[in-house]
Amino acid sequence: MPYDPSAFPHFAVTVDLVVLTVRRHALCALAVRRGEPPYPGRWALPGGFVRADEDLAAAAARELEEETGLRAHAPSQPALPNAAHLEQLATYGDPQRDPRMRVVSVAHLALAPDLPAPRAGGDAHSVRWAPVDDLLDQDTAFRHDAEVSAPLAFDHARILADGVERARSKIEYSSLATAFCPQEFTVGELRRVYEAVWGVALDPRNFHRKVTGTPGFLVPTGGTTTRQGGRPAQLFRAGGATVLNPPMLRPEV
Amino acid sequence: MPYDPSAFPHFAVTVDLVVLTVRRHALCALAVRRGEPPYPGRWALPGGFVRADEDLAAAAARELEEETGLRAHAPSQPALPNAAHLEQLATYGDPQRDPRMRVVSVAHLALAPDLPAPRAGGDAHSVRWAPVDDLLDQDTAFRHDAEVSAPLAFDHARILADGVERARSKIEYSSLATAFCPQEFTVGELRRVYEAVWGVALDPRNFHRKVTGTPGFLVPTGGTTTRQGGRPAQLFRAGGATVLNPPMLRPEV
DNA sequence: GATCATAGTCGTCTTCCTGACGATAATCAG
DNA sequence: CTGATTATCGTCAGGAAGACGACTATGATC
Secondary structure (H helix, E strand, O other): OOHHHHOOOOOOEEEEEHHHHHEEOOOEEEEEEEEOOOOOOEEOOOOEEOOOOOOOHHHHHHHHHHHHHEEEEEOOOOOOOEEEEEEEEEOOOOOOOOOOOOEEEEEEEEEOOOOOOOOOOHHHHHHEEEEOOOOOOOOOOOOOOHHHOOOOOOOOHHHHHHHHHHHHHHHHHHHHHHHHHOEEEEEHHHHHHHHHHHHHOHHHHHHHHHHOOOOOOEEEEEEEEOOOOOOEEEEEEEOOOOOOOOOOOOOOO | OOOOHHOOOOEEEEEEEEEEEOOOOOOEEEEEEOOOOOOOOEEOEEEEEOOOOHHHHHHHHHHHHHHOEEEEEEEOOOOOOOEEEEEEEEEEOOOOOOOOOOEEEEEEEOOOOOOOOOOOOHHHEEEEEEEHHHHHHHOOOOOOHHHHHHEEEOOOOHHHHHHHHHHHHHHHOOHHHHHHHOEOOOOOHEEEEHHHHHOOOOOOOHHHHHHHOOOOOOOEEEEOOOOOOOOOOEEEEEEEEEEEEOOOOOOOO
């Protein structure tokens, strides 16, 4: 096929990952500390170059596995152990976003259950889960937790904010919140996911009525657990339903 | 800034446009006929290469204006005449999607009011509005309208389908349907937009109650019109509200 | 000019869903 | 045994939506 390679500009293409999980009642994102310029020592989202013969989704899945050990699952394969939800988020291509060269980044959003510990690629201190509120808080100059005292590198604060907003809105009308839970979970655990992602308190009784009354959302496994304390709670798996109609309503204030 | 240009692969980056409008009770998309290989003679979405110093949104706005004369308006400037809603849709980067080379396409979605006629770049026959159902119908071999008898070039059928689905879902919970209307419009005209985009019939009385009862959605201009026949209808402009809560419900079947 | 078709607008009624919240059940820590 | 904690069921009032009747104001037709 004839074409003229000089007839159009060349770009580097990367994938960046917004990997979210819920830890200790807080929505957290995976952050890596940069070792090299630009922005050495600053925290950034994990990511990397797309390879010459690699699809965008494949590149995102590869980066996710390299950083966390998590496998991405396609919508068709819903219940692998250690599998995370992965979807494309948006693409960022401001000409000035990387001082080195023209880079277009295709950001992806991954939602994962709480993991024992982030698997560092090599240096255990170079990757961590950080509460998104800390990462996005611009006014961190006087925080005593120096680990997150500078804003994210590049335009990653913007990307993270977009990913968080996507997650917040998407759990309203889809069953995506179950992606934050282990394979078997209780209604209370699912409720705490909503509470952490939205930053609100939900009425346990109304929440229970809503999720157990939506056909196909939850299927009971028969087991119970007391891992949250209190009365034993029924265990559920995510049902086949992917859309939630009518949606879960996010409280106003 | 030191870097090694051979350390990562180079890509061509394009923007492709899904430009939607409502004409004669049908949801239509802008299609251009390709003159050169690959896929000569086939219909495709408008689009083109991103320039070396151009932001993605700017490239999409430039292509939109080149093809239609429409200006894109940012969310801050809601009511320019001849302005269309423009937003990023998704990015497509399958290594095989263009047989010539590795091309990553950042697709954008534009919603426009019905236009008098598509402004061709040069050849008036090379650009047209086509009903999306015709463009997406794979089984067009025996249609007598030969103009749309072949599937769209590249992966543009997939992109168009994604754009249509985005529009269909987004008018549920936002005031985006007004982007398909002229600056002043009636409740009935707005209802016909929903009916065309969703392909359903809506009850005029319930629709009227819903849209006029949602604060900030519509503001009356004081005028009336009989351009639809029948009793004169009040004219409205789009109000400041961008989200629709509770949403407009799309009928089940 | 009377009649009719068309489109717009206002109400009513029933049903469903939600938010608020009382009450009961089953565990663990002392 | 008592209290704290969490889970689960039930009740009630208010709001929103679907179904649909009724009326209004125009242009078209006879």
